[in-house]
Amino acid sequence: MNNPPKSGEMLHLRGNALDKGDPVALPLTQSSMFHLPGAPDGHATYGRVDNLTWVHLEHVLSHLENAPCLTFPSGMGAISAALFATVKAGSRILIPSDGYYVTRLLADRFLSNLGVSVEERPTLAFADGGFDGFDVVFVESPSNPGLDMIDLGAVAREVRAAGGITIADNTTLTPLGQRPFDLGVDIVVSSDTKAMGGHSDLLMGHVASRSAQIMERIEEWRRVSGAIPGPHEAWLLHRGLETLDVRFDRMCASAQVLAERFKAHKAVQQVRYPGLLDDPSYAVAQAQTTRFGFLLSITLEDEVKAERFINTCPLLRPATSFGGVHSSAERRARWGDDVDPAFVRLSVGCEPVEELWQALEASLNAL
Structure with a gap:
């Protein structure tokens, strides 16, 4: 597998x-105006266009991705920029039917109304039917929340051969866990609200690509749409990235331990984690990731027990989103995801793993 960036x-x-x-x-740099006598060429001009805090942040993100990056005020801001900069009326796009549901909402409620043809496929059947005729193929591996995976390299090759481009949402694994560009993907998007920032105190996202033409379009979209990150949020993300390596290492290592213990607990009916040898995603994850990630899911007996488990464990925050230093969990069915009502997505944080397991086990035992 390819090597992660040098943290x-x-x-x-x-x-x-x-x-x-x-x-x-x-x-x-908290300023909307810049001292600008004479010709403005080569200098910061206006807060919607230029900000030194963004510049330094994007330098770090570009190092992590090994590709030019631009930042946005949320993960969906990044996804919107990548899609609106690459499609037009008459375009055909393919998105995962079991991926992040807001991406589907964006495509269905806005892109389709602008003359873009939107098709969906589940992750495990994503390559069925091929990619001929698609201008943009949006992939998410692992899928959120199901954690199904697909061979990104094979998809990227087939899409390129068919004349399209690929966009990969790499939020769940970050550049430290998976390197989509090294697998041939054209554009990477990420919600840096999650593990990249890591402290649940900011909304941010980024788009990266090794194509200068694509990045010019992305930058133009950001500049004219005004979809810019706040300087303070950019500063917070820059600070969060300085501990990404140690946080990600702890979270992934703990997730492996917890997944194996959940499998052995009588109250747990199913566990999904790509690092388990018998998980459907294991072979693909082993081949194309450097870590198995910090997200796992468990399915309990019913909705009532799932809610009780989440809400009574003192070391779990019952909250949406993931990737923070605090472990968190939620029933994804409440947002309309096509999962069992007792399906719990669990984001493993930075708590000492034995202390965390004791709290999780006690909540399971009390069900």
């Missing part, structure tokens, strides 16, 4: 470019 080098990207007396911590 140690990432921590010193700013430091190695500092002049004597410069602050080591990234300053926050």
Whole structure:
């Protein structure tokens, strides 16, 4: 498998470019106006277009992705930019029917009304029927919330051969866990609200691509639409990225331990985690990821017990979203995902794993 980015080098990207007396911590540029006498060429002009905090953040993200990056005010802002910059009236796009539901809403309620043909396929049958005639193929592997996986390299090759482009949502694994560009994907999007920021205190997203033409369109979309991140959020994300490596390592290692223990507990009817040898996603995950991730799911006996488990465990936050330092869980059926009513998506945080398991086990035992 390809090598992850050098996180140690990432921590010193700013430091190695500092002049004597410069602050080591990234300053926050909180300004909509810039001192601009004379011709503006080559200088910051206006807060919707330029911000030094974004510049430094995007430098770090580009290092992580090994590709140029642009930031957006949310994950859906990033997904919207990638789609609106690559489709037009008459385009055909393919999206996963079992992926993040808001991506489907965007395509169904807005893109389809602009003359874009939208088709859906489940992740496990995503390649069935091929990709001829699709201009854009949007992939999500692992799928959210089911954690099904697909061979991204094979999809990217087939889509390119058919004349289309691929967009991969890599939110669940981050650049430290999966490298879509090294597998041939054209565009990567991510909700940095999740593990990249890691502290559940910001909304952010990014788009990356090694295609200069695509990035020009993405930048134009951001500039004219005004879909820009706030400087303070950009500063928070930059700070969060400095601990991404240690957080991600702890979360993934703990998720493996917990998944194996959940399998052995009598109250748990099913466990999904790509790192389990008998999981349907294991073979693909083993081949194309560097880590198995921090998300897992368990299915309990019924909805009542699932809610009781989530709401009574003192080391679980009953909340939507994932990727924070606090472990969290929710029943995804409540949002309309096509899953069992007792299906619980669990995001493993940074708590010591034995202490976390004791709390989880006690809640399961009390059901």
